[in-house]
Amino acid sequence: xxxxxxxxxxxxxxxxxxxxxxxxxxxxxxxxxxxxxxxxxxxxxxxxxxxxxxxxxxxxxxxxxxxxxxxxxxxxxxxxxxxxxxxxxxxxxxxxxxxxxxxxxxxxxxxxxxxxxxxxxxxxxxxxxxxxxxxxxxxxxxxxxxxxxxxxxxxxxxxxxxxxxxxxxxxxxxxxxxxxxxxxxxxxxxxxxxxxxxxxxxxxxxxxxxxxxxxxxxxxxxxxxxxxxxxxxxxxxxxxxxxxxxxxxxxxxxxxxxxxxxxxxxxxxxxxxxxxxxxxxxxxxxxxxxxxxxxxxxxxxxxxxxxxxxxxxxxxxxxxxxxxxxxxxxxxxxxxxxxxxxxxxxxxxxxxxxxxxxxxxxxxxxxxxxxxxxxxxxxxxxxxxxxxxxxxxxxxxxxxxxxxxxxxxxxxxxxxxxxxxxxxxxxxxxxxxxxxxxxxxxxxxxxxxxx
Amino acid sequence: xxxxxxxxxxxxxxxxxxxxxxxxxxxxxxxxxxxxxxxxxxxxxxxxxxxxxxxxxxxxxxxxxxxxxxxxxxxxxxxxxxxxxxxxxxxxxxxxxxxxxxxxxxxxxxxxxxxxxxxxxxxxxxxxxxxxxxxxxxxxxxxxxxxxxxxxxxxxxxxxxxxxxxxxxxxxxxxxxxxxxxxxxxxxxxxxxxxxxxxxxxxxxxxxxxxxxxxxxxxxxxxxxxxxxxxxxxxxxxxxxxxxxxxxxxxxxxxxxxxxxxxxxxxxxxxxxxxxxxxxxxxxxxxxxxxxxxxxxxxxxxxxxxxxxxxxxxxxxxxxxxxxxxxxxxxxxxxxxxxxxxxxxxxxxxxxxxxxxxxxxxxxxxxxxxxxxxxxxxxxxxxxxxxxxxxxxxxxxxxxxxxxxxxxxxxxxxxxxxx
Numbered sequence: 001x002x003x004x005x006x007x008x009x010x011x012x013x014x015x016x017x018x019x020x021x022x023x024x025x026x027x028x029x030x031x032x033x034x035x036x037x038x039x040x041x042x043x044x045x046x047x048x049x050x051x052x053x054x055x056x057x058x059x060x061x062x063x064x065x066x067x068x069x070x071x072x073x074x075x076x077x078x079x080x081x082x083x084x085x086x087x088x089x090x091x092x093x094x095x096x097x098x099x100x101x102x103x104x105x106x107x108x109x110x111x112x113x114x115x116x117x118x119x120x121x122x123x124x125x126x127x128x129x130x131x132x133x134x135x136x137x138x139x140x141x142x143x144x145x146x147x148x149x150x151x152x153x154x155x156x157x158x159x160x161x162x163x164x165x166x167x168x169x170x171x172x173x174x175x176x177x178x179x180x181x182x183x184x185x186x187x188x189x190x191x192x193x194x195x196x197x198x199x200x201x202x203x204x205x206x207x208x209x210x211x212x213x214x215x216x217x218x219x220x221x222x223x224x225x226x227x228x229x230x231x232x233x234x235x236x237x238x239x240x241x242x243x244x245x246x247x248x249x250x251x252x253x254x255x256x257x258x259x260x261x262x263x264x265x266x267x268x269x270x271x272x273x274x275x276x277x278x279x280x281x282x283x284x285x286x287x288x289x290x291x292x293x294x295x296x297x298x299x300x301x302x303x304x305x306x307x308x309x310x311x312x313x314x315x316x317x318x319x320x321x322x323x324x325x326x327x328x329x330x331x332x333x334x335x336x337x338x339x340x341x342x343x344x345x346x347x348x349x350x351x352x353x354x355x356x357x358x359x360x361x362x363x364x365x366x367x368x369x370x371x372x373x374x375x376x377x378x379x380x381x382x383x384x385x386x387x388x389x390x391x392x393x394x395x396x397x398x399x400x401x402x403x404x405x406x407x408x409x410x411x412x413x414x415x416x417x418x419x420x421x422x423x424x425x426x427x428x429x430x431x432x433x434x435x436x437x438x439x440x441x442x443x444x445x446x447x448x449x450x451x
Numbered sequence: 452x453x454x455x456x457x458x459x460x461x462x463x464x465x466x467x468x469x470x471x472x473x474x475x476x477x478x479x480x481x482x483x484x485x486x487x488x489x490x491x492x493x494x495x496x497x498x499x500x501x502x503x504x505x506x507x508x509x510x511x512x513x514x515x516x517x518x519x520x521x522x523x524x525x526x527x528x529x530x531x532x533x534x535x536x537x538x539x540x541x542x543x544x545x546x547x548x549x550x551x552x553x554x555x556x557x558x559x560x561x562x563x564x565x566x567x568x569x570x571x572x573x574x575x576x577x578x579x580x581x582x583x584x585x586x587x588x589x590x591x592x593x594x595x596x597x598x599x600x601x602x603x604x605x606x607x608x609x610x611x612x613x614x615x616x617x618x619x620x621x622x623x624x625x626x627x628x629x630x631x632x633x634x635x636x637x638x639x640x641x642x643x644x645x646x647x648x649x650x651x652x653x654x655x656x657x658x659x660x661x662x663x664x665x666x667x668x669x670x671x672x673x674x675x676x677x678x679x680x681x682x683x684x685x686x687x688x689x690x691x692x693x694x695x696x697x698x699x700x701x702x703x704x705x706x707x708x709x710x711x712x713x714x715x716x717x718x719x720x721x722x723x724x725x726x727x728x729x730x731x732x733x734x735x736x737x738x739x740x741x742x743x744x745x746x747x748x749x750x751x752x753x754x755x756x757x758x759x760x761x762x763x764x765x766x767x768x769x770x771x772x773x774x775x776x777x778x779x780x781x782x783x784x785x786x787x788x789x790x791x792x793x794x795x796x797x798x799x800x801x802x803x804x805x806x807x808x809x810x811x812x813x814x815x816x817x818x819x820x821x822x823x824x825x826x827x828x829x830x831x832x833x834x835x836x837x838x839x840x841x842x843x844x845x846x847x848x849x850x851x852x853x854x855x856x857x858x859x860x861x862x863x864x865x866x867x868x869x870x
Contacts, residue, residue, distance in 0.1 A: 029689055031658055034719040035565035035587065042718070044725040047518050054517075065514040075507060082504045089500070090490040090704040094472060126550050126706075130728040141460045158726045162561075163460070206456065237456050268457070283514045283733030298459040301467045305582045306557045307550040308471075311732055312704030313503070 041158035045412040052397065053406040059439040061350075062406035064215065064368050066431045070281040071335050077320035078284075081313040088313045095300050096124030096288070097315035103322045108271075108290060110326075112261040120293035123300055124310050128245045128274040128287035131299075133159055134306075135207075135241050135270045135289060138298035140165040144206035149192065151413035151422070153215045153243065169415045170200050172219065187219040187364045188254075194228050201236045208233065210259060211243040213250060216371050216413050216427040218364015220254040226262050234264040239295065245274035245287075248336040250366040251344045260290065267292050270299070275318040277368075280339065280431075284314045343368070343431055350430040353441040357448040368431040371410050375424040391423040399426075405443045466582045470832035477817065478826035484859040486771075487816075487826035489636065489789065490703040491851040493763075496756055498745060499700050502738035512734045519721050520548030520709070521736035527743040532694075532711050534750065536682055544714040547721055548731050552666040552695040552708040553579060555720070558727070559662050559691050559710060560587040562719035568627035573613065575792075575833035575842060577636045577664065584630075592621050593835040596638065607784045608640035615649055622653050628660035629653075631680065634667040637792050637833050637847040639785020641671065644678045651683045660716070661686065666695035666708070667788040669757040672765045675786045681712070688713050691720070696739045700756065701851070705735050764789055764850065770857055771850045778864040789851040792830055796844045798867065810843040819846075825863045 046063060053060050060067070069075070081088050095101070098118070105118035116122070125131040132155065140146055142164030148156050150171040160167045172190040210229060212221040221229075233240050242259040250256050260269040270291040276282035289299055321335075328334040347363070350370055354361050360373040374395060383401070386394040392409035399405050410425035430437065459467075471488060478485045485492075494500075506512045519525070522542070529542035540546065549555040556579060564570060566588035572580050574595040584591045596611040622629075631650060633642040642650075654661050663680050671677045681690040691712040697703035710720050724730075742756075749755035753762070768785065775782040775793050782793040795815060802814045812829035820826050830845035831838075850857065 029658055029660070029715075033563055033660075033716065034722075035561065035563055037565065038562055038719060038722045038726070041726050042722045044518070046729065047725055050515075050517065063515065067511070067514070069510040070513050075513075078507050079504055082500055082507070086492055086494050088704065089495050089702045090492075091475075091488065092704060093475070094469075126728045126731070133727045138460060138463060139457075141462075155726065155729070162726055239457065281513045283512060283516060285728070285730065285732040295457055297467065298463065301459065301463045304469045304472060305463065305466050305579065305586050306554070306727070307706070308553045308579070309551070309704075309706050311706045311735060314732060314735075 037162050037164070041161055044158075045154055045408065049396070049406070049408060052400055056400050056404065058400055058404050058406040059436060059443060060406045061428045061430070061432060061436070061440055062408050064429050064431070065282040066280045067436055068280065068431075068433050070279050073324055073335075074279045074281060074317060074321045078313065078317035080320070081316035084313075084316070088316060090312065091309050092312040092315060094304055094309050095119070096122055096310070097312060097319065100124055100315045100319035100322070103319050103326060104288060104290070107322055107326050108258075110329075112258055112266070114266060116290065117293065121290055121296055123289045123296060123303055124315060125287045125289060125303065126307055126310050127276060127285040128243065128272045129155065130303075130307065131272045131287045131289040132156070132241070132243065134299040134302040135272070136160060136163045136165070137302045137306075139239055139270075139295070140206055143204060145202060145204045146206060147197075147200050147208040147238075148415070149208075149210060149214075150415060150418060151214070151216055151410060152209070153211055154412050156209050157415065165206065166204075167415065168200050168205070169418060170197050171418065172214075172217065185361070185363055187214070187217045187362055187366075190217055190219055190362070192225065192228070197228065198232055201232055201238065205236055205238050207239040207241055209241045209243065212259075213246040213256065213364070213366025215246070215367055216369045216408070216410055217362065218367045218369055218371075220250050220256060220365040223257050223262070226257055226259055230259070230262045230265050233268055238268070240265060240269045241272070242269055243272045245272065245277045246367040247273065248278060249340050249343055249368065251340065251347060252365060254365040256366065268295075270295060275314075275321070279318070279321050279335065284318070286310060286314050286318050346430045346432065346434070346437060349434075349437055350428060350440075353437070353444060354428070357444045368429050370428050370430060371425045372428060373424055374426055390419060392426055396426055403443050403447055405440055462586050462588065466586060470578055470828065474816070474826070474828060477820050480820075483820055483824050483826050484856060484863060485826045486848040486850070486852065486856070486860055487828050489849050489851070491701045492853050492856055493701060493851060495701040496742070499702060499738060499742045502741040503734060506734035506737035506741075509737075512737050514733065515730055516733040516736060518725050518730045519543070520546055520731070521733060521740065523740040524548055524736040524743075527740040527747070528694075528709055528711065531743050531747050531750075532692075534747070536679060536687075536711075538687070540711060541714065545711060545717055547710045547717055547724060548736060549708050549710060549720075549724065550728065550731055551697055551703075551706040552664060552693050554706075554728075555691070555693040555708045555710040556580070556583055556662070556664065558720040558723040559693075560584060561727075562723040563660060563716065564589045564627050567625065569623070569625045570627060571621050571629040573629075573631060573635075574835060574838050575635070575637055575830060576630070577632055578832050580630050581835070589627065590625075591835070592626070593838070594618055594621050595834070595838050595841065596635075596640065604781070605784065606781060608635070608638045608786050611638055611640055611783070613646065613649075618649065619653060622657045622659065624657070626657055626659050628662050630662045630664065632664040633677070633680075634670060634785070634787030636667065636788055637790045637828070637830055638783065639788045639790055639792075641675050641677060641786040642680075644676075644683075647678055647680045647683060651680060651686050654689060655685045659689070661690040663690055663692045665692055666698045668694060669699055670761050670764055670789060671787045672761065672768065672785070677787065688715075691716055696735075696742075700739065700742055701760065705739070707731060707735055707739055767850045767852070767854075767857060771848060771860075774857070774861045774864055775848075778867060790847050790849055792845045792847050794844050795846055810839050812843050812846055816846055823863050823867070825860060
């Protein structure tokens with residue numbers, strides 16, 4: 001019996017055509033296979049560019065991971081966990097290994113000046129990435145709007161889309177647009193317009209995502225800037241998803257302010273953090289969300305119906321790491337003091353190196369990354385395989401293939417609508433060994449000489 | 452006051468209850484003998500732990516690896532499963548590494564199932580299948596395994612079968628997928644080739660996907676054979692086969708699993724992966740890869756962990772069965788896996804004083820944990836509402852436990868009627 005096309009919800013659902021195509025011995029299913037929720041989100045810059053960086057021999061300042069090892073104390077903690085008793089290799093508590101949630105609640109409770117409940121207010125996830133996923137799946141329904149500040153870590157948009165939400169963008173803009181070449185040299189100069197931001201809030205706004213320190217720009221939102229956002233959240237009863245994975249990495253005396261500590265915000269903020277970024281061990285994939293119980297319970301529901309647990313031994317090691325950092329907090333011995341100090345020096349080096357070859361950089365107040373304007377570089381890209389792609393994508397691919405240097409195109413961190421304005425920036429990661437930075441410097445110098 | 456805007460999304464409506472969350476905290480009391488949640492208290496093979504310690508000492512293995520699976524691991528998986536399936540498997544296009552078997556089930560549901568779809572689930576089923584299908588917006592359609600008529604003593608999981616006509620009646624044009632689990636949790640049933648052929652024929656006839664949860668694939672007891680439905684004619688192109696490092700190497704706390712299938716299906720699971728957690732932990736994947744390669748070389752030999760674990764478990768299975776029989780019960784002997792279900796009616800425990808609105812098995816186990824210090828899992832957690840009456844006198848016991856744990860359980864059951 002032939003079925004008709006039926007209108008189903010917002011789309012059309014293909015339910016007819018049961019004919020099977022048999023080619024050779026292969027039976028190919030003829031019905032549409034994939035779910036609509038994953039439509040349009042199959043491309044991913046990390047998948048694309050890590051593959052490319054692996055294919056060519058490159059000096060890799062692209063994807064955001066350190067090429068130096070995690071600190072000894074955390075590696076030792078992991079070793080102890082691995083050689084521990086059988087329980088270290090079996091399931092732990094689904095919402096987070098008790099030693100870990102307890103120390104995190106203590107640690108962050110002290111920072112924000114509040115009693116945080118380890119069992120109710122914390123969820124341990126497979127990286128901050130999965131914490132973001134839980135937040136969007138738990139809180140964003142079809143038809144909800146989510147405000148995203150551009151430039152943004154690229155996964156926010158596909159996650160909002162997969163949750164059926166609508167992304168509403170508001171850009172950070174360089175202050176005093178007239179003389180960009182001279183005056184716009186720090187991420188601090190990129191700001192939101194309070195009026196423009198306010199105009200983005202509608203009755204359908206469910207959440208706003210902020211990322212501080214910001215990837216890729218490196219902006220560290222100041223208290224006053226967060227207050228503006230907070231006031232709007234309170235006024236419109238909106239949830240704030242605050243991605244703070246780079247929270248320890250602030251430079252030039254900039255202080256990281258936790259959105260959850262801003263008045264009116266604890267009750268409506270999901271704060272996201274990362275052990276990978278905190279302890280330079282991105283491959284461990286341990287992250288967390290912190291939120292008041294009435295919101296956290298929904299993230300827990302998503303978690304228990306998607307991955308259910310995070311790996312035990314890694315959580316045990318991260319718990320040990322945080323216990324140490326709790327005891328040494330604010331002292332010279334703290335890794336959370338040593339790491340930003342180390343990265344600060346590297347940031348300086350990379351900025352100097354880029355500027356010495358005539359590249360305009362935007363000096364980041366925080367984070368792992370620096371973005372650079374490449375408009376002054378006139379390069380004959382001559383690569384038919386990248387034709388039709390945005391300029392920065394083409395440039396980055398050319399740089400990988402021809403110069404052996406990997407970076408990331410910044411237009412990837414913009415919405416499809418606004419990408420066109422930002423195709424002249426590329427992103428460098430400076431959380432790298434000095435030898436890597438030296439090698440990058442050599443490549444750039446050679447190139448600059450050769451011109 | 453909690454804002455109305457802070458309520459849960461529709462996709463998770465009603466999915467907040469979870470049997471594990473409820474029972475693991477009750478069983479966490481160290482004085483309780485825990486035959487509940489499915490994890491070993493026997494140690495994993497030494498080389499697996501050592502492999503992890505060594506991997507963590509390599510700098511770059513502490514950083515992100517390839518999103519869809521660490522290359523050494525997907526290559527090892529393609530090798531092992533290539534041999535088992537008898538076909539060339541592309542490690543990059545036909546394999547996805549996920550956060551446990553659970554993560555593979557989730558990626559499959561999110562990638563391939565949506566509102567308007569129906570998904571057939573065989574009861575008793577691993578409890579997450581129904582909430583995952585519902586979270587994907589689809590309708591679970593349940594069909595129970597039933598005890599063959601005429602079965603008297605010494606019931607085995609093989610005596611529980613599907614009614615073919617009943618199964619056929621569950622398929623229609625909306626049926627997107629059927630989930631099978633072999634060996635089955637909680638029953639321990641291993642679907643025979645003929646039983647799988649019946650399912651396969653229906654999948655082909657109705658152009659349906661098959662999600663085959665085979666996490667216990669190596670835990671096969673003597674006289675039985677694990678058959679992969681993906682190896683039946685016409686099935687590779689429509690099947691996702693799910694496996695688990697946790698169950699394979701007795702390291703459930705590593706939370707690594709995988710999906711193996713044709714590119715045109717796996718690619719959609721990969722899309723979910725890159726938009727949900729991006730990648731799985733690197734050092735764990737490296738260690739599993741080493742473990743798989745080591746055992747690949749030993750496949751077919753007695754010291755291959757895939758078979759030595761099954762041999763070790765069979766002894767424990769028989770021991771637990773004996774303990775339950777001595778207590779007057781008739782356990783259903785599983786053909787595979789590490790669980791056994793048993794009807795507790797003969798223990799005659801009157802729980803009418805407990806006024807909860809829960810099925811008998813939930814009440815019984817809560818009582819048993821409190822009064823007898825023995826933990827199990829209620830089997831009605833593994834079935835739909837319509838089948839609750841059929842299963843509410845059954846409890847599930849896990850036997851991948853040290854002899855001392857089984858000893859302690861034996862003591863409790865021997866002393867059951869005292870005090």
